Amino acid sequence: MLWKTNRALVGRQAISSSASFLRRAYSATAVDDVASAASTNSLVFRQALQASGPRTNWTREEIAAIYSAPLMDLAYAAGTVHRRFHNPGAIQMCTLMNIKTGGCSEDCSYCAQSSRYQTGLKATKLSPVDAVLAAAKVARDNGSTRFCMGAAWRDMRGRKSGLRNIKAMVEGVHALGLESCVTLGMLDDTQAKELKEAGLTAYNHNVDTSREHYPKVITTRSYDERLETISNVRDAGIKVCTGGILGLGESAEDHVGLLHTVSTMPAHPESFPVNTLVPIEGTPLFKTTRIKFDAVLRTIATARMIMPTAIIRLAAGRVDMTEEKQVLCFMAGANAVFTGEKMLTTACSGWEEDLAMFKRWGLFPMKAYVEPKLRDVSDTVETESKTKDAVMASVSFGQAATV
């Protein structure tokens, strides 16, 4: 239809001519303006905004100063840092499969899979390799680029055949063109090297919370044991995925403590998952007061400010967030979601739902193996305009844009 063609043309011209305006607007609102907006913390904001790469010597005081800034200033500054290191439209879609459910000997007081709590969960054995690879293929065909496999184990001691099967899963996931991640509990250096040789992309082992709050949540393994596993993973050359769970009855100081732990590791984690507690009946934390969204957003924005290259992952609990809350997280630096049928034992937003959300907000699935890097902001604007131009050219008004 001619009228549709004309409207599409006008839209394209408007976008094209706005590119130079956007470039000017960006340079006018660059470091100085964003930093002075956060006037109470302008020095530490300026340092974070001007960072040309990750730094690992943050003090707790510096992180607390960023964390406690006025939230809209903090979110804006975090979005600015995000755009300097990442394509702000790209969101990584990951699917997490439980490859061995329940029966775990640990006492993590939020977890349905601990054998110490009556949660009604039925324990299973390790899934067969072909069933896992069939699920990975479904995830890939629906748009996921990372496939994560979780087993409810304390550690890998004495699990030789289990490790052999998991290595076969990792190899199969890679053959499908997907990034692979596993979470299997504590790992020694030899096991980490074996997984690296199998081609494992990343290993997840969360520190969960601050060192101070940790003993109130878990008593069967120490904070330092967690850090040792993370160290074994990093030394083996596997990317580290480590983050936290918000809403375990902790305080704002504990969020700062969690962020301090991960941002002062010898290298920042490649991936920082942000979970919010999904209360499970039968676990000790079932009746804990739910965390407020502003604290979640504050934690994500602070993580982006102090770990500019990490992938920040909206993990468990996302299913309870409205779309608008999720988008606010993306604007403040989150750039990955778990998507699919289930997330371990809890519900998860599905692929179709997420892709529809992406379309509405001009987001798109991140490709596999994208490396963050310092970007020229004017290039970012140019790239975004080209992307929009391509979208406008490919659709008629009144129809949804495809990504």
Ligand code: SF4
């Ligand atoms: S180690 Fe993992 S599976 Fe076991 S109780 Fe803790 S969180 Fe649950």
